[in-house]
Structures are given as C-alpha cells and as structure tokens.
Ligand SMILES: CC(C)[C@H](C(=O)O)[C@@H](O)C(=O)O
C-alpha cells in the first residue's frame with residue numbers, strides 16, 4: 122500500500138512519525154508492506170515553495186492508496202489577510218481529492234472520564250459519529266470583498282446533499298439506525314433544501330432508519346445536555362465544523378479523536394487536533410489520535426485485523442496509564458513512550 | 468411607560484402574564500405606571516390574520532417605550548416549506564425595530580449547579596455576556612432556490628460591524644474589559660472583514676480593552692472547557708445563535724436566561740427559551756427568564772431600583788426553593804406560584 126504522508130506544521134511532523142513507526146510495526150507483524158513518503162502541505166509548504174499545497178503533493182496523493190495528514194498552521198502564518206495561508210492548502214486538498222464526507226467518531230474512554238468537563242453520568246453510553254459535508258457550502262461558495270463590505274455565498278445542490286446523506290445512512294445502518302440531520306431550516310434556504318432532500322432520500326432508500334431533524338442551535342445544546350441520545354449526526358460543512366469540535370470536548374481530550382475524509386477516490390485520514398504550536402518540537406504531543414486515524418485508514422483499506430490490532434493496542438496503552446500530559450497533567454510520558462507502548466501491545 | 472406585550476405561542480402567553488403581574492406589582496410599589504397591551508406575533512398571528520407580524524403589531528411596538536416578547540412557534544406551524552412561518556415574524560420584528568444587538572448575560576445560580584451538565588468546579592466564577600449581531604449576516608442576505616440548488620448570502624458592511632463592536636466595547640468597559648471576538652477568518656471573507664474592523668475599532672477607541680480573536684470552532688470548545696475565561700463574547704448573527712444557545716446549557720436551565728435586543732429606538736426583551744409546546748397550557752412553565760427579561764427592560768428604561776428589586780426578588784424565590792419542574796424534577800411549583808413568590812419578595 123502506498124501511503125502519502127503529509128506531516129504539515131507544529132506537532133504534525135511528530136505525530137506523523139509515530140504513525141509511520143506504528144505502520145512499520147503492523148507491516149512486520151502482518152506481512153504487509155506500506156510504502157510511505159512525506160510531502161509538503163501548509164505553512165512549511167509556503168516557506169519552501171510559496172504555495173500551501175504544491176502540485177507535487179497533489180500528484181502524490183492522487184496516486185497513493187491513502188493519505189495521512191498531521192496538522193497545519195501556526196502563528197508564523199496566522200495573518201488572515203495574507204494572500205497565501207496554510208488553511209488554503211487543506212481546503213484545496215479536500216476539494217482536489219473530492220473527499221466530500223468527513224467522519225468523526227466520538228467515544229469516551231472510561232479511563233478518561235475525569236478529564237471531561239461533563240458530569241460522568243452524562244457520558245455513559247456516549248457513542249456517536251458526526252458526518253460532515255466537507256467540499257460544499259459556505260466554505261467553497263463565491264467570496265467577495267468590496268470597499269466597505271464582504272460577502273460569502275453558501276450553496277448546496279441536491280446531488281451534494283444526496284451523496285453525503287447516503288454516507289450517513291450507510292453508517293447508521295451499521296449502528297443504532299438513528300439519524301439526526303442538523304440544519305437551520307427556519308432561516309436558511311440551503312437548510313430547507315437540505316431538509317427536503319434528506320427526508321426524501323432516507324424515506325425512499327432507508328425506511329428502517331429513524332430520521333430526526335434538529336436545528337443547529339438546539340443541537341449545540343443537546344450535544345452537551347444529552348450526548349448519549351445521538352447515533353449518527355449528519356450536517357453541512359460550517360455547522361459540522363462547529364458541532365464536531367464542540368462534541369470533541371466530551372472525550373476529555375482532542376488527543377484521542379480520529380477522522381477520515383472520504384469521497385470516490387483516495388481517503389484522507391487525520392487527527393482532529395490542530396498543530397498545537399505551544400508544544401511543538403518538545404516531543405510531548407499525544408500521538409493516539411493520529412494512530413487511531415491510521416487505524417481508520419487500515420479499516421478503510423480492508424485491513425480489518427490490522428485495524429483491530431492497532432485500536433486494541435491503543436486501548437491497552439491507555440488502560441495501562443501510558444498517558445501523555447494532555448490526558449494526565451502529572452505525567453511525563455513522551456510521544457515516543459506512547460508510540461513504543463502501542464507497538465509493544467501490538 | 469408604554470410596554471407592548473407580544474405573548475406569541477406555546478408557553479409565551481403564560482410567561483407574559485407573569486411579567487404583566489410582576490410589572491403591576493412594581494408599579495404599585497414604586498409609584499410608576501406601565502401601560503401594557505397585547506399584540507399578535509408568530510403562529511397565533513398567522514391563524515388570526517394570515518401574517519406572522521401584522522402591521523398593527525409593528526405600529527404598536529414602534530410607538531411603545533419597550534417591547535416584551537414571550538415566545539413563538541410550535542408544531543402546528545412547523546413546516547419549513549410553508550409560505551408563512553412564525554419565525555418570519557420574529558426576524559421581521561428585529562429588522563423593523565432595527566435591534567441590531569442581542570445581549571445575553573450568562574450567570575450560574577449557585578443553587579442550580581446540580582442542574583448543569585458540567586462539573587461544578589468549572590462553573591465557579593462563570594459570568595459572561597454574549598453580544599450577537601442580530602439584523603445582518605446570512606439571516607438577512609439574499610436567498611435563492613433553483614431547480615436543483617439553493618443559496619444563502621452572508622453579507623456584512625463595515626458600518627454594521629462597527630456599531631455592534633461599539634455595543635460590546637461599552638459592555639466590556641463596565642466589566643472585566645476582556646473582549647473575545649469570534650469569527651471564522653481562516654475561511655470566510657465576511658469574517659476577515661469582521662476581524663479587521665473589530666481590531667481597528669477597539670484599538671482606536673477602547674485601548675484599555677484586551678481583545679482576543681477566536682475561531683468559532685475553537686470557541687465552541689472553550690465555552691465548555693473553560694467558561695470562566697470569558698467576559699464579553701462578540702460575534703455575528705449565525706455564530707451568535709449557535710454559541711449563545713450552547714452557552715445556555717451552563718446555567719442548568721434555559722428557564723433563567725434573559726435577553727435584550729437593542730438598536731437606536733425601542734428595545735425588545737425576551738426570555739431565550741422557546742415556546743415549549745410540550746408543556747404549553749399546563750401552567751407549569753418557568754416564568755423567571757421572562758421576569759428577568761422584564762428586569763433588563765426596567766434597567767434599560769433607567770428604572771434602576773425597580774430592576775434591582777425584581778432581580779433580588781427572583782434570586783430570593785430561587786434561594787427559597789421556589790423552583791419549577793425544569794429546575795427541580797420533583798417539584799410541583801406552578802407558574803402562578805413562582806410569580807406570586809416574586810411579587811411577595813418584591
Ligand atoms: C483549518 C480549518 C480550515 C478546518 C475547517 O474549518 O474545516 C478545521 O477547523 C477542520 O475542522 O478541519
């Protein structure tokens with residue numbers, strides 16, 4: 122398997138190295154072969170080439186079986202008015218690869234209940250997936266800046282809503298078959314389209330699924346008040362950005378949360394945490410979210426037993442208190458320690 | 468003082484009656500006079516006149532000193548594709564009155580710590596205000612529905628951003644002088660304008676204020692992880708809708724949260740909870756959010772000692788366990804009981 126590795130900025134390179142080490146261990150144990158090469162994206166790409174996503178990286182991703190991304194951005198490239206910015210690289214990568222569905226599973230590790238801001242009784246049985254539309258909406262609509270105003274257009278087509286609904290439905294069918302579609306249909310025209318299309322598509326193709334619609338403001342409350350209610354949450358790009366980050370606090374740390382971005386072609390896998398410039402280069406970043414993202418990648422490549430083995434190894438490492446600083450403030454476990462623990466439990 | 472009362476739908480009429488009773492008691496005690504009349508808005512207005520905001524209501528609001536609104540909407544008028552919908556009445560009211568700033572204070576009553584989904588230690592010292600732009604952005608931009616697509620435009624002008632920034636700054640100056648401006652400047656053109664204008668305006672006019680910028684996804688996390696960090700949160704219409712509802716869960720119940728919507732002219736005061744159709748007509752709705760909204764109204768009318776008296780009375784009622792069902796599941800306190808308690812403590 123050819124894996125394009127895009128370390129990016131901040132702690133990105135450190136956690137990408139962990140993934141490479143773990144995948145090498147998986148290859149050895151399971152007689153697989155992973156060809157992993159590194160390519161530039163984000164701030165480091167701007168510094169080296171002037172562009173946040175060089176053509177060489179796009180080509181490498183397109184000819185790979187899967188892409189692993191560390192993280193992008195940092196204070197050095199933080200000016201939102203700069204012509205060239207790291208995020209443009211990520212947005213362009215998503216659109217070049219056509220990965221229209223971003224999938225973020227949310228489970229709470231019992232060991233980490235203490236780290237969550239929520240009362241533990243609310244976290245029992247929390248187990249849901251956010252399915253976010255990733256290549257449409259206000260992120261990719263026309264933008265305009267006049268002398269004294271600015272505009273962004275949010276646009277969705279029926280086909281864009283249908284294909285992401287299908288992804289969410291397939292996921293729900295493997296789970297509790299409860300689909301919560303989130304919109305702002307009492308205000309937005311795109312949300313009214315969204316709600317119509319989702320309702321019709323689910324009724325026609327997945328009659329076994331229980332579909333509910335929630336307004337985004339109300340969903341932002343229920344995620345905290347009653348998180349165990351949810352099974353699959355389906356939403357558009359901007360709402361998904363906000364709600365999936367909000368949901369991540371339930372787990373106690375972003376350091377455990379993996380994501381995949383899928384379309385027709387190659388899949389993109391990344392931890393949901395950012396580049397964490399404050400701890401970059403110190404060797405103390407939590408690599409578990411990245412390793413779990415690599416496990417999602419293995420599963421997507423149909424390497425099921427390999428994926429299971431990696432997930433189990435991470436679970437064992439956590440159960441045995443191999444916790445980086447974000448999970449246990451008193452700990453001195455390094456990125457390297459945590460990576461080696463996972464490899465050992467493998 | 469002329470107060471236009473807009474009871475609306477669901478529990479709206481019940482909590483509006485509580486406000487009227489409390490204001491009558493205030494009038495008597497403080498030798499004031501409030502002339503209160505009721506006008507139609509929302510679903511009941513659609514049923515009676517075909518329109519969610521009849522001209523008579525607009526005229527009455529414009530010639531009043533202040534407007535109190537209960538709540539609007541309900542299952543009967545819930546079809547997002549209906550031509551006429553209750554929410555249109557509320558949006559039109561906001562724009563007709565030009566109330567461009569929505570102000571939602573968030574404090575946590577010690578008595579209600581148990582009702583919050585967050586761990587109590589996180590709620591210590593939580594005391595912030597959300598200042599939401601209310602008459603611009605994607606709510607009021609051009610909408611379009613084609614055969615197979617839909618669009619919504621988000622638009623902001625410099626002047627719209629400046630005037631809401633001024634409101635937030637004035638508020639911050641009365642408080643801890645920390646202003647958190649929330650946007651999505653790494654993706655949206657309107658957010659880049661927002662950030663530019665806020666930065667310049669604060670630097671030029673309020674040098675004592677500490678200004679920080681947060682991305683909306685990150686703010687959605689920090690509101691839960693570290694809510695005591697915030698003092699004044701300033702944001703645009705759509706983000707403000709989501710974040711202020713999210714923030715409301717901290718308090719344990721929406722039943723205590725008041726809001727005001729202000730512009731150049733008359734002010735609009737309403738509880739942030741909705742019409743709660745599930746408990747409408749049963750006489751068990753919590754009237755405190757409405758009574759506290761009336762207190763905000765009194766304060767805005769410069770009736771400071773009257774406002775203080777009402778707020779103290781609500782605090783005493785709560786401290787003496789006059790708690791409706793939303794605050795204490797085992798309670799049988801009715802709307803009437805809670806209202807009478809406030810009047811007694813007055
Ligand atoms: C970096 C940014 C453009 C990105 C987004 O908003 O999509 C990030 O927040 C994410 O969720 O992956």
Ligand SMILES: CC(C)[C@H](C(=O)O)[C@@H](O)C(=O)O
Nearest residue numbers: 307308338554555557558708
């Ligand atoms: C009813 C709806 C249109 C409204 C809004 O989105 O502004 C409500 O959610 C609010 O926050 O007052």
